[in-house]
Amino acid sequence: MFGLTTLGVIHTAISLVALAAGLASILRYREIAGRTTLGQTYVWATVLTCLTGFGIFQRGGFGAPHVLGILTLVVLAVAAVAGRTQLFGRASRYVETIAYSTTLFFHMIPGLTETFTRFPAGAPLFSSPEDPALQKAVGVCFALLIVGCIFQVRRIRAGGAHGAVPSY
Numbered sequence: 068m069f070g071l072t073t074l075g076v077i078h079t080a081i082s083l084v085a086l087a088a089g090l091a092s093i094l095r096y097r098e099i100a101g102r103t104t105l106g107q108t109y110v111w112a113t114v115l116t117c118l119t120g121f122g123i124f125q126r127g128g129f130g131a132p133h134v135l136g137i138l139t140l141v142v143l144a145v146a147a148v149a150g151r152t153q154l155f156g157r158a159s160r161y162v163e164t165i166a167y168s169t170t171l172f173f174h175m176i177p178g179l180t181e182t183f184t185r186f187p188a189g190a191p192l193f194s195s196p197e198d199p200a201l202q203k204a205v206g207v208c209f210a211l212l213i214v215g216c217i218f219q220v221r222r223i224r225a226g227g228a229h230g231a232v233p234s235y
Contacts, residue, residue: 078119085112089171099167139173172212
């Protein structure tokens with residue numbers, strides 16, 4: 068189906084769960100909060116997305132998507148440590164929030180690439196992962212990440228982060 072292997076279909080389904088949970092968490096709590104059900108769903112679905120992605124080699128072996136998967140797992144770990152400890156001191160809350168938001172951006176890179184180099188069927192939006200229009204779309208997502216992180220940091224500074232998000 069659409070050039071996907073069985074593993075590719077499973078991977079895609081899990082990644083859609085992660086995206087939905089991440090976006091719902093941001094809409095509800097203004098952040099991806101690892102201590103909420105939505106946040107935990109996002110984190111575990113993202114971990115599974117990365118792990119299933121390691122078995123997909125549609126573009127010729129281990130490459131940039133696999134490196135992005137490893138980077139995503141590392142950033143998730145940093146976010147989890149920041150959320151559960153004071154390793155980063157007073158910055159822990161900021162590190163957690165920005166790290167989780169960054170992993171959502173990481174989802175967008177292969178999401179845009181794999182979706183729009185296949186759809187619409189017969190006339191995909193982007194010709195390849197190197198298509199300049201795709202690079203611009205990823206750039207827009209990066210700009211949204213920066214703006215979102217600025218708002219999240221300002222919200223935390225104002226003391227609004229702890230009231231809306233359930234604590235452990």
